[in-house]
Amino acid sequence: MEWIEDRADEMAELVARLVACRTENPPGRGLPECAAILHDAMDRLGLAPEILVLPGDARVVRGAVGDGDRIVYFHGHFDVVPAQDPAQFTAVRGGGRITGRGTADMKGGIVSMLYGAAAARASGLPEDGRIVIHLVCDEETGSTVGSGYLRHAGLIDPRALAMLTAEQSGEVIWNAAKGALSLRVTVHGRSSHVGQAFKGVNSFLHMLKVAAPLEAYAEEMSDRRTAYRVSPGEAPGSMVVIGGKSGGGSNFNVVPGSTYFTVDGRFNPEEDVEAELTRITRLISEAALQAGAEVTIDVTQVAAPAGTTLDHPAAVLLGECVTEVTGAPARFELCAGCLDTRWYDQVGIPAFGYGPGLFEVSHGPDEYVEEAALHRVAAVYARYANRLLHHDSGTWPRNSTP
Structure with missing residues (x-):
């Protein structure tokens, strides 16, 4: 010293x-x-x-x-x-x-x-x-x-x-x-002027349906507990944020042809990040299929x-x-x-x-x-x-x- x-x-x-x-x-x-x-x-x-x-x-x-x-x-x-x-x-x-x-x-x-x-x-x-x-x-x-x-x-x-x-x-x-996992989910639609909205496909409304199952997933992960010691006031579960960033559309009077949202998670050492990526991807894909929506999933970070x-x-x-x-x-x-x-x-x-x-x-x-x-x-x-x-x-x- x-x-x-x-x-x-x-x-x-x-x-x-x-x-x-x-x-x-x-x-x-x-x-x-x-x-x-x-x-x-x-x-x-x-x-x-x-x-x-x-x-x-x-x-x-x-x-x-x-x-x-x-x-x-x-x-x-x-x-x-x-x-x-x-x-x-x-x-x-x-x-x-x-x-x-x-x-x-x-x-x-x-x-x-x-x-x-x-x-x-x-x-x-x-x-x-x-x-x-x-x-x-x-x-x-x-x-x-x-x-x-x-x-x-x-x-x-x-x-x-x-x-x-x-x-x-x-x-x-x-x-x-913790491990990290980040995704950007883009929901595709078809643009149309409000006066002919029936000709468009509203990507925003589809996005709401695609993102919905992830709320329950985030709550489930936050309820899991790690065996490692955590700082007082910190959560012992894995944390997932849905929609930290989101956006889309071209103007207030146009059916949005493309909308996106992000998914970001921090996972406890006991979790398998690759397995969680597979699970999140499956939830999004199944919700998109049920909604009749077209989606693109871009993985921007995977860290063990x-x-x-x-x-x-x-x-x-x-x-x-x-x-x-x-x-x-x-x-x-x-x-x-x-x-x-x-x-x-x-x-x-x-x-x-x-x-x-x-x-x-x-x-x-x-x-x-x-x-x-x-x-x-x-x-x-x-x-x-x-x-x-x-x-x-x-x-x-x-x-x-x-």
Whole structure:
């Protein structure tokens, strides 16, 4: 912690430089510039960075500490959701906080990870140990370009001991995250002027019939319960929103020839997202057939859930490190959203979210991160990497989401 706090100004300055990069996603701007800043910062910290240039402006920044075969991954993303005001891209430091777009989700967390990796090296990694850092550019739009590339290019070693991502958990350990499923349903009709409405096919009225069965489906999913711990005030069921976006038609006096609505769900780790996609598609198709409607279903997101049990040695060790740094018992909870932990979970790596930002301020107009939290989280990452890589993991169990 002393090593980290001696670099408090450096950390705050790097957060501010990253915030100034307008990496709003969508549309995915500013990614090469931000990748270059990360590369330079990692180089100064001795983290052996490289930039992977992907199609378009997509970038992945990789780095490493150590040369061994026993690996722990630090993973993060440097894209942010669109700002409510351009002023959010000027970081404001004061009162122990840094305020600005991305400070919580998760440019502040990236800084904690980078300085945590450097602190781990300074305190002595074992010769057979290695920290590998992955920073991707498209988490806010599904991660298929960045994390998906890492997975499919074989750059995620399934033998790794654990993965950490400094998402905005508020120093709670997210040992599980929900899966995600998003669809856009377009109902087709035939346009006609109101004076000849009998010649048209009203896609809006058909849409009401097509969407109707999904109300009962959403209620059923919300009644299901997860075995993972949830934050107080959070729902233990899977959440589904029907019609988060909807629209269609060309004018008030024209029979609408095309109408659409969206379906978006966050599913508990016990659920099979692919099976739920099949079920939703069947409900829509059967309702359309009964209504005599023509529909098109576009799947815009499919993301698996992730989960590591509390008794897994990687989870137990992480909890111990959090307690040692913070002086308080570690809290484990299910993240109400979707995390990049899934890309590591899928190949059997125990994966966790643990970061300094707060979930409730992320994406909002007053997003901030506490500087003291940046330092504590960096210390947890350093301690965890060293403890993990010194740990006898000869019988380390592979992860398996229930």
